[in-house]
Amino acid sequence: MPQARRRCSSTEAGAATGDLRQAADRAAAVAWHAWGVRPGDRVAWLGANHPAQVTLLFGLARIGAVLLPLNFRLAFAEWQRLVADCTPAHLVHDADWAQAAQDLGQASGLAVHPLAALERADLPPAPDHASPDAPALLVYTSGTSGGPKAAVHTQANLLANMRIAAEVQEMGAGDTVLTVLPMFHVGGLCIQTLPALHAGARVILHPRFHAGEALACIAAERPTLTLQVPATMKALLEHPQWAASDLSGLRAVWAGSSLLPAPLVEAFHARGVPVCNVYGATETGPFSIALPPQHAMDHVGSCGWPAPGVEAKPGSPHGDAAELLLRGPNIVQRYWPDLPACDADGWFATGDLAQQAGDGSWRIVGRAKDLIISGGENIHPAEIEHALALHPAVAECAAFALPDANWGELAAVAVVLVAGASASEDDLRSHLHQRLARFKIPRRWFFLPQLPKTALGKVQRGVLAQQAAASIVVG
The missing domain is CATH 3.30.300.30 (ANL, C-terminal domain)
Structure with missing residues (x-):
C-alpha cells in the first residue's frame, strides 16, 4: 500500500511517512486485542486530517468494525448528539483535539485514546472479519433540513467508489494527489484520497486547508490532481501568490460541488488548468456524476455524465427540471441504524433538481425544497x-x-x-x-x-x- 504525506515540508512528511498496510494491521490489532472492538462496533475519530484516520479506517474494516469521523467544526453538544445516536465505545484523537476528546469522553462515557495508542507492535494480528456487506464508515449528513442522519457505507460501497473514482480521474501510480479538504466528510476522504491509494498513487495530506500552503505545495511538490470546493477555489484566487504560483504540474482540479460559480472556473481555465466537476452526496459515494477533463472547458456549469456503473434518471418534475435519482454500487442503502436510504428498486432521491442535455450530461439547478x-x-x-x-x-x-x-x-x-x-x-x-x-x-x-x-x-x-x-x- 502506498504512503501518505501530511505536509509539503520534508521533515514533517518524513515523520509521518509509513507503510499504510502495516499501520492498518497494527490499528486492527490494538482495536481487537487492547480495546475489545468486535464486528459491528463503532470507533469515533476527532482530529484534523492525518494518515492515522485512514489507517484506522482500514484497520477497523479488517475486523468488521466501523469508523465514525466527527466533524471538528461542530459544537460540543452536537458531538454529544451524534455519539448518543450511534453509540461508539471508543474515541481516537490527535494532539490538537486532546482536551475536547477528553471532555467528550467524560460526558458520553467513551474510552479515549491518543494517536500513540495505535502504534503498539507487541500484539498478535487481529482476525480477519472483512466482508463486503459489513458497514465500514458512518458519515452524518449536514442536516440542512431536519436532524442529521448517518449514512452507512459498507466495505463494498467504499471499494466500488474507489474503483469508479480512480477510473474516471484516470489515476495511476504516477499520480500525486493533494488533499486539503477535511476527511470527516466523504468529499475529502472518498473523492480522491481513498481512490488514489487504491490506484497506488501518492497522497500529500494537509491537516487543514490554507491557501498559501496549498499554493506553495502545488508549486514545490507538483501534485497532478487536487480536490477543491468553491470556497477554497476563491481563497486560492484571492491569495497574493496566486498569479506567481506554478500550477503546471496539475493536469486537473476536481471540484466537489453541484453548483460552481463560472468566474472561479474560468480563472483556473485561464491558467490552463481544467476544472472537472464531480457531483454526489454523502449517501452516493459520493462519486456519482462527473465532468471529465476533455469536456471541462466546453461544459462549464455542467456536472457531466454518470460515472461507470452509476445510473441517473429524472424523478418528480418541477417545471423545467426534475429531481435527480441515482442508483449504483457506491450508493448507501440505509441510514443508521436501519432506516432505508433508497426505494425498493435501489434508487436514491437526491433532492436536487437537474436538467439533462441532449448529449446526456446533467446540470444541477438547485434543491427541490429551495x-x-x-x-x-x-x-x-x-x-x-x-x-x-x-x-x-x-x-x-x-x-x-x-x-x-x-x-x-x-x-x-x-x-x-x-x-x-x-x-x-x-x-x-x-x-x-x-x-x-x-x-x-x-x-x-x-x-x-x-x-x-x-x-x-x-x-x-x-x-x-x-x-x-x-x-x-x-x-
Whole structure:
C-alpha cells in the first residue's frame, strides 16, 4: 500500500511517512486485542486530517468494525448528539483535539485514546472479519433540513467508489494527489484520497486547508490532481501568490460541488488548468456524476455524465427540471441504524433538481425544497446566484423564497460584497436585467457581512428566510 504525506515540508512528511498496510494491521490489532472492538462496533475519530484516520479506517474494516469521523467544526453538544445516536465505545484523537476528546469522553462515557495508542507492535494480528456487506464508515449528513442522519457505507460501497473514482480521474501510480479538504466528510476522504491509494498513487495530506500552503505545495511538490470546493477555489484566487504560483504540474482540479460559480472556473481555465466537476452526496459515494477533463472547458456549469456503473434518471418534475435519482454500487442503502436510504428498486432521491442535455450530461439547478414558485412561475435560486456571481462586486450570494400574499412566494436574495467594493441594489438589478427574465429578478434584497452556513459550508437558506421574515436582517 502506498504512503501518505501530511505536509509539503520534508521533515514533517518524513515523520509521518509509513507503510499504510502495516499501520492498518497494527490499528486492527490494538482495536481487537487492547480495546475489545468486535464486528459491528463503532470507533469515533476527532482530529484534523492525518494518515492515522485512514489507517484506522482500514484497520477497523479488517475486523468488521466501523469508523465514525466527527466533524471538528461542530459544537460540543452536537458531538454529544451524534455519539448518543450511534453509540461508539471508543474515541481516537490527535494532539490538537486532546482536551475536547477528553471532555467528550467524560460526558458520553467513551474510552479515549491518543494517536500513540495505535502504534503498539507487541500484539498478535487481529482476525480477519472483512466482508463486503459489513458497514465500514458512518458519515452524518449536514442536516440542512431536519436532524442529521448517518449514512452507512459498507466495505463494498467504499471499494466500488474507489474503483469508479480512480477510473474516471484516470489515476495511476504516477499520480500525486493533494488533499486539503477535511476527511470527516466523504468529499475529502472518498473523492480522491481513498481512490488514489487504491490506484497506488501518492497522497500529500494537509491537516487543514490554507491557501498559501496549498499554493506553495502545488508549486514545490507538483501534485497532478487536487480536490477543491468553491470556497477554497476563491481563497486560492484571492491569495497574493496566486498569479506567481506554478500550477503546471496539475493536469486537473476536481471540484466537489453541484453548483460552481463560472468566474472561479474560468480563472483556473485561464491558467490552463481544467476544472472537472464531480457531483454526489454523502449517501452516493459520493462519486456519482462527473465532468471529465476533455469536456471541462466546453461544459462549464455542467456536472457531466454518470460515472461507470452509476445510473441517473429524472424523478418528480418541477417545471423545467426534475429531481435527480441515482442508483449504483457506491450508493448507501440505509441510514443508521436501519432506516432505508433508497426505494425498493435501489434508487436514491437526491433532492436536487437537474436538467439533462441532449448529449446526456446533467446540470444541477438547485434543491427541490429551495425552488421559488412566484405567481405560478418556477424560479431556481441557482439561476439568480449564477448571474449575480458574474458581477465583480459580489463575493457570494444566496437566493431564497419569502411568503407573499399576492404572489404566493417572492424571490429574495442575500448578497455579500467583495471587501472594499460597492454596489447598490439598483446596480445589481440592472446587472440581472441583462441576464434574467423580469419575473426572476429578486424583489427583496439584503446586504450581509456573511451568509449563514452549516459546518460543511452549505448556505442555510431557511435561516436567511427566518431572519428576513423576522426583520432581523437589515436590508
